Amino acid sequence: MNLWHARRSTRVRPATGFTYQPEPRSIGMFARGRQLVAGNFLFAGHLLEAPDTMLWDLPMPDLRYEQELHGFTWLDDLAAVGDGLARQRAQDWTFGWIERFGRGRGPGWTPDLTGRRLIRWINHAILLLNGQEPDASEAFFRSLAQQTIFLGRRWPSALPGVPRFEALTGLIYAGLALSGMEAHVKPAMKGLARECAQQIDAEGGIPTRNPEELLEVFTLLIWAASALSAAGKMAPREHLDAIERIAPTLRALRHSDGGLARFHGGGRGLEGRLDQALASAGVRATGTTGLPMGFARLHAGRTSVIVDASAPPSGKASYDAHASTLALELTSGRRPLVVNCGSGATFGEEWRQAGRATPSHSTMGIEGFSSSRLGTGRRAGMLVDVPQNVPVQQASELEGVSLHAGHDGYLATHGLTHIRRLDLSFDGSMLVGEDTLAAIEDQDRKLFDRAMDQAKLQGIPASARFHLHPEVDAALDMGGKAVSMVLKSGEIWVFRFTGKADLKLEPSVYLEKGRLKPRATKQVVLSCRLLGYATRVSWSFAKAQESPANIRDLERDDDLTES
Secondary structure: OOOHHHHOOOOOOOEEEEEEOEEEEEEEEHHHHHHHHOEEEEEEEEEEHHHHHHHHHHHOOOHHHHHHHHHOOHHHHHHOOHHHHHHHHHHHHHHHHHHHHHHOOOOOHHHHHHHHHHHHHHHHHHHHOOOOHHHHHHHHHHHHHHHHHHHHHHHHHHHOOOHHHHHHHHHHHHHHHHHOOHHHHHHHHHHHHHHHHHHOOOOOOOOOOOHHHHHHHHHHHHHHHHHHHOOOOOOOOHHHHHHHHHHHHHHHHOOOOOOOOOOOOOOOOOOHHHHHHHHHHHHHHHOOOHHHEEEEEEEOEEEEEEEOOOOOHHHHHHOOOOOOOOOEEEOOOOOOEEOOOOOOOOHHHHHHHHHHHHHHHEEEEEOOOOOEEOOOOOOOOOOOOOOOOOOOEEEOOOOOOEEEEEEEHHHHHOEEEEEEEEEEEEOOEEEEEEEEOOOOOOHHHHHHHHOOOOOOOEEEEEHHHHHHEEOOOEEEEEEHHHHEEOOOOOOOOEEEOOOEEEEEEEEEOOOOOOOOOOEEEEEEEEEEEEEOOEEEEEEEEEEEEOOOOOOOOOOOOOOOOOO
């Protein structure tokens, strides 16, 4: 149906020009732009080196790679470079797309990709039309009009969430900017308002509980509201209310270094994008209470801890969700210390599945099991058997802030409840934790006894894992009883534990977008065997006394994409 409507849209009369052009707001990466100019095409985890090759002549490794090309977000990167060669690449590849796919062919004719593409073409129209002949300009505006007509017909078929927000924002952009397309603005405004009411809850969260996806929705809503305002129109109340609800939630999901917590398929977010979005929103900073989008945030001094303190998404919203209940991330100043492995989606299906499992997160779990399981058959890819009860208590006292939470994700399989207590000192110099796996009720103990029988009374293996950021230099210390960790800032942290457990420093991976392969890192692993109805392990992360009290962390991270 998309391609049928795409071909029908080619019969419309072309737009003759811009009636209004929104100010470019998308952020590109200079380093990636330089790589594109040099012929290094890194998309969806695949690098193709093809200097002097037309973008659309590349051999496409997979559909995800091809879709990223058709979304045209790489125009932001070329615009960040902005020199003559970058402009030539942008023009050649854009007009090459019009020639090959402009008549309704190819995988780029989906509502979300079309909306994404329209926003970039309109944002960077000056770059694309600079020095072009009248025939080329006419082809450009004709294609914009055709894509707008297509989007006006097909946006309802976009999946709820980011795809539909992209489609509607692109339709608003095009309807405002192009002559003869004004009729699309009002229906798109109504559609966007309806999506805001349905997809964004009262606390400013979205069903997928993906922080980076929430940032994407927030950014699109701000772009649409700003474009409407600049054109002399007011966004609907539902639209503006959604922006006001999301802003404090995103602030709560941001670590002390400015990056987002990496949960449920989301990454840290493009550097600078969150700050720009929050500044553009103009929403006054206010304190949050409860669990913003199901996450708990502990903050003291220069230290932030963010915990997944709710059940994971369910149903269709769980296709990219992770079995990360009660997992934590810890950041000190500008330096992440404890992280989750992240989403492996750009590295293939095996890495994607591995990244969703509980052992890829900084929490305690039973070996060979995740706290939520992947479905099969009609529910393949969804999370099923998720925790049903996730009680949480938070407290703030003179000594610091604390969190006491639990989940029943192992109740059905082993009769066990995971209980995690966290205490962050008032100055942020120490995080003390306690993990307990306990069979509480009589029925739970019968299930545990059955699991013990299957283990031939040798105990059920369990581990508390703490994945470290790749830039943390970690080593076993004190005869294997502790782990010393040095951050690039010069801070030294020490991990210690009490209880019957074995401490090891094992290999791990850090999965992030924009790289060819997972980054090698390490994880602190506390292993034990569950022999009774309750097993408790206590541990702590503490700044060493020799750590400088006041650190000026001025070293810049290398933001060049791995080649």
